[in-house]
Amino acid sequence: VLHATRPVHTTQQRLAPLPPLPEKGGEVRHGLIPEEFFQFLYPKTGVTGPYMLGTGLLLYFLSKEIYVINHETVAAACILSVIIYGIKKFGADVAAFADKLNEEKVANALAVKNAAIKGLETAIEEEKKEQWRVEGRSFLFDAKRNNIAMLLETNYRERLMTVYNEVKKRLDYQVALQNLKRQKEQDHMIQWVEKNVVQSITPQQQKESITKCILDLKALSKSVQVAV
């Protein structure tokens, strides 16, 4: 609900940007009387009109003693002369100093504004560069996709290797088992055969075999003696 009594932007005025201050104030003659008064009397009395009016009023006040001359008059005259002398002598310097202060303030504000504008412009440049970088996203994603594919491939091959090794180990085990079994059977058989043969050699057979060997050796020695 909008309160209809409040003015809502009905005039052209806005609060910002403020209109600049006027350069000079209203014209004032002799520091006391606005120029409008002289312009007001100019059509009827010309240039000297207000001065005549002032002189006449002054003489009237003095003669009728509406303005009484006393000690305060002297004090006022001294004070006024000192003030006017001070203004005439130091007015320009004070005005220049005040103008310099104003200039510094305005320069500060302007510097802040310029700095803000520059900062925003650099921000715009950065933003444009970021937008350009966005176009390179496809390359980035391709590289990442390649990386991931490679990782998957490596992993797959490692697992294949593991499987192969495990199967080989099991088969080797079976082979070694069979070999061992055969070896054990062979050894056992050889041992058993040897044991039985040794057992079967009775003492009788042993004697017979030893005499046969001695006869053979003798025959051999004879043949050798003959050969020599």
Add this chain to the structure above:
Amino acid sequence: GPLLERRLMDVRLGELPLWLVTCDFSPQGLLGGVQKAWSSYYNKYINVKRGGPAGISMLLAGYCLLSYGWSYQHIKRHRWRKYH
């Protein structure tokens, strides 16, 4: 133009009583009038980039006249002559 929106300086002498009747003499009206007068004087003579002594000197002169008017009865006793 219409009488109510004109300022005092634009009112002709013959229309002054009529204008005074249309004036707003309630406390808020008087306060608003005083504020408007002060703000127009301030913006014309004081709130400028390169002002001069005119802004406050007129205020001081007005104050001098006002204080002379207030103490006129006392000053009247120190006149130099009895008959003018």
